Amino acid sequence: MRQRFQDLDWIGLALWVFRAVIIVLIIWGTVATLIENPYSARQWTDIIIFGIAQGSMYALIAIGYTLVYGVLFMINFAHGEFFMSGIVTATVLVTTPMAATGFLNRQPILSLLIIGLVAVIVSVGVSLLTERIAYRPLRKAPRLVPLITAIGASFFWQYAFRGLFGSQVIPFPVPDQIRGTVSLLGTEVLKTHILVIITTIIMLVGLQLFIMRSRTGKSIRAVAEDKDSAALMGIDVDRAVSITFATGAAMAGIAGLLYAMVFTQVHFFMGFFPGLKAFTAAVLGGIGSIPGAAIGGLLIGLFESIGPILFLEGVGVPAPHQLKDVIAFTMLVLVLIFRPQGILGERLAEKKA
């Protein structure tokens, strides 16, 4: 691969120029912002904690990409829809009636557990259905065929849920008990942000234990290593793949609940961009690696919330918040160009991508 383009060094040169321009922009912007420093320490902490909370959600979603890529070497484009489906269903069918009857505020913990459970069940159901219909028959097909069905599945689920629950933005009622802020290390932090971060840590640790210690986790890793040998060892490959999808979707379902609590609304299109960013996170951390997904998610979340202010405002971009998605996508492009194996990944990209 490296020799491949050796005769055309100008491409390497062009990429270096590209990289240098970005780095100069970032440094220039950062320095300019820091010299001017229009924000107070309180605002910076808010921004950073919001970034961590958002990054936690990306990390949870990224797990699904990483697991599926690790096992099937395919980008599950529809994963963002698994994230959306659970929480949209749970909001309409469970949360709204609970809020109407007042149950939500009487039993906030129990309510959130029920909502989370419904979201996870729906997300897992959607993922299993997608895997069974759109991916499994094509497992031996040329690589781009399942990618195309994944794109199809993504649009199918988006518009199916739009048809089911309507195209409007649906408010997500948050229990009174988790509204407001608490003081932590001298600053006021939103309770929801703390809840998000703690839940994510618990989920990630649990997942790591499940994959590394349990029998099922072992079978998933065996299938990821080599499907045919795993089958010969008596592992049901289809079942392992289904469990992989279900695990990723369960994480996405929880992430959906966290998203709804932070942004207090859900929508049929809400899965698309978080999905793409979580994919970026998975690639950034090293696709196929669970700690990588966590780190990548955190970094993307932080960059996205700090980036516009830190890099862009200093350069003199008006209304830099409009460009926060550009930062995420630029990161994706940069990572895929310059370090496709990611931070923690092995050199997967060359072998299999």
Place this chain on the structure above:
Amino acid sequence: MSNNNRFDVSLPIKYGLIAGVVALFVSVIGMVALFAERDLIAGVLTLGQVILFLAPAALSYQAASKAPTGKNGTALLYGAITGFVAALPLISLIYVYTLIDLRQFFPNVSPSLMEILTFGQGPGLGSLILLVVSTVLGLVSAGLYLLPDKYRRPIMSGLVGTLVVGMFSEILTERLRFFFGARFVAIVITSKALRPLTALFIFVVVTAIAYWWIQRGEQARERLTQRTTARDPRMRWIGIGLLIIFFLILPLLLGTYLSEVVNNVLIFALMGFGLNIVVGFAGLLDLGYVAFFAIGAYTMAILTSEGALGVGGLSFWLAVPICVLAGVIGGLILGVPVLRMRGDYLAIVTLGFGEIIRILALSDLLKPYIGGAQGVLQIPKPTIVGLDLIKPDQFYYVVLIGVLIAAFVSWRLSGARLGRQWMAMREDEDVAEAMGIKLVNSKLLAFAIGASFAALSGAIFASKLTSIFPHSFNLLISINVLCLIIVGGMGSLPGVIVGALFLVGLPELLREFAEYRLLMYGVLLIVMMLVRPEGIWPSAVRRRELHVYEQDDSARRPAAEPLPKAETREPGMEGPPHL
């Protein structure tokens, strides 16, 4: 045919449940109620009913085909059971609806849906009717399966033909009135739907033609292929000449509204030709194709606009080459960073590029130059010798020229050295490079040429709309174009036109489809990949590739590569390692 020779009731029940869930799904998401507004046969059949009963009918047919060979009674029973079971989920929906107000959860479960499901007879009697209709339908489709092939295929063609004519009867009304007068129209069509007798007439005619075609078509087709394989150059030129004349007089036949539809189809076909080069020929999956469309449109807008943002004030014809050039430059700039990527990574990065361009167009950063969310206004239409091409049937010729150029270039390229290089690259980059193909050059050329078509398309689009906004350049355009070349057949030039007609033309004509357009695109992508990955009108090369293992499947495959038991494979899907 199943090897299982005994009656197995679980099979039709399973099929029936699947059909029932699908029918329930299309009802709850609102397709049935919305499509019911389009009558196919006045007072008899609406499109909503067709959508509702499509799955039960199809799965009854399937269930019948799974019955033991030679046992017609069992097949009929299977069909009937499937139909019966398929009605049960719908009936539960009807009863749940009488108990609680489902509308607070599912906004599309409306009284009008209930009206359709119960045939307007109330829950009790309505459920019974639904049950009977569904069972009879299952029986009929099982019966259809049992008919000998030579009757079955004509009847199916007749059914499909009648439905299609019924679907378009509203548009037909307008055209028929234009050609034959209002009296004739009133006889065959009433309030936008076919009269039952007309429908019967169409069904009989189409069936008869299909019957004749199946009986006699073999010989006719043979003669035709002999003609074309003989490569009689005169025949070919006559064919092309006829086609050109047809395209030239098309707007006269179609009228204003349909010309507008055709213009949209052609604009997408033009993009399709470009993406076909990138994806179909060179095998580089580009999901950010809309970026080049946007570049072309904005270049045209800024160069020609008479509004505040206009620079230069060029005429359309002077601006077009600049737009194409801008597209080529854009293609090269976005092409260089992704040269080393393959497959799905390439897809995601290009998608990222497309989104970056759209967000930049929306942002305040570029607002002083390209207008931000307010877009660019007052883009003039093209003029030829003092004649403004304002009406769609005049503007048609501008689009047509673009499409013809793109089609011609694609056609010549596909056989040229460059085209063959692309196809070699698509098959295997390493092998292609070993054969002396310069990957960098051919990849960049693919991106640049593909981008130039998209930019041309964008330029025409901007001039057609006379004002452009960033919201017109979202990811859905890329997906739309990708769908149309996949449905038409990747790498196939007629496939692009067929795909554009299906995926752009149909939704334009059937406005109520718009809401469910992307839902159906999604289903279509999955179904195409599962059933017919080479597309409706595949190129010969690709068809061979995708079915490369089929001929010697039995001879080589199983012995050489024993499969794990649990793996399911789709016949014909074992192609080369990448698309």
